[in-house]
Amino acid sequence: MNTEAAYPIGEHGKKWTDGDKESWFQQQNKKRSYYEQVVSHLDSLNEDYIIEQYGSLLYDAENYPLYALKSLNWNDDKPNILVTGGVHGYETSGVQGAIRFLQTAAKPFLDDFNFVVLPCISPWGYETINRWNPLAIDPNRSFYENSPAQESSAVYQYIKTLEIEFLSHIDLHETTDSDNSEFRPALAARDAIEQKNWNIPDGFYLVADSTKPQDAFQKAIISSVEKVTHIAPADDEGKLIGVALSQEGVINYAARELGLCMGLTDAPYVTTTEVYPDSPSANDEICIIAQVAVITGALNYLMSL
Numbered sequence: 068m069n070t071e072a073a074y075p076i077g078e079h080g081k082k083w084t085d086g087d088k089e090s091w092f093q094q095q096n097k098k099r100s101y102y103e104q105v106v107s108h109l110d111s112l113n114e115d116y117i118i119e120q121y122g123s124l125l126y127d128a129e130n131y132p133l134y135a136l137k138s139l140n141w142n143d144d145k146p147n148i149l150v151t152g153g154v155h156g157y158e159t160s161g162v163q164g165a166i167r168f169l170q171t172a173a174k175p176f177l178d179d180f181n182f183v184v185l186p187c188i189s190p191w192g193y194e195t196i197n198r199w200n201p202l203a204i205d206p207n208r209s210f211y212e213n214s215p216a217q218e219s220s221a222v223y224q225y226i227k228t229l230e231i232e233f234l235s236h237i238d239l240h241e242t243t244d245s246d247n248s249e250f251r252p253a254l255a256a257r258d259a260i261e262q263k264n265w266n267i268p269d270g271f272y273l274v275a276d277s278t279k280p281q282d283a284f285q286k287a288i289i290s291s292v293e294k295v296t297h298i299a300p301a302d303d304e305g306k307l308i309g310v311a312l313s314q315e316g317v318i319n320y321a322a323r324e325l326g327l328c329m330g331l332t333d334a335p336y337v338t339t340t341e342v343y344p345d346s347p348s349a350n351d352e353i354c355i356i357a358q359v360a361v362i363t364g365a366l367n368y369l370m371s372l
Contacts, residue, residue, distance in 0.1 A: 156192020164358020270299030291364025
């Protein structure tokens, strides 16, 4: 299906003007609270983590503080693990999964790893349940120097200031039915390009970095997650979201070339999760637990190296 003409903002066949983007922004509204659902949970973690404000987002009258959690008992001799959530604010389990991991599953790993966790990179997107930021920019295509997205730029600069190497980066995401009903039509209209709706996979899958796929690492994560929820089967063409499988439940993207968060560091072991909350076999809690299973599965694999 060509989604190019299926969006009510802008003129068909022409890229959005600044006025069109402003019209889009004015139609957005808050549906939940970043402070109540995210920030309020962080103080309870200060026994094991330093809570740092690494930046803030200024949008009109709103000021969103951005937080990272770092292992309190940092040891330079331990490998470093980066976990990110909420790059796309509407992908709820990525945010809540990062927090749940810290609350319930991280402690057994604290002696073996240092953690840096950014649970909600796009708080405005979280509150308005959006993929884009208020300027109609996708943060997960914007992780590079001089990024136009405040969200991506703040993370990029913060990671740079840490001056550390990461062994692994796990970026927590979702694929939802709204990708076809809202976000791909909006992208088609914004950029005046043809976008075809893809088959939304029913189940969990991973996106690995095509420059360093680390197949055994991805497989270990899939094995961990399938104890919690089902793995997405390939479509009739052997693909997920239009990309050929590299193995069960895994596809590969060129992370850095596309400006993905997964390509932010030089970590050799990286992955992006894709939970499917709209499955009849899933619910919010299953999706959160699946994200936790990703992280623990990855860490157990890394400990075995």
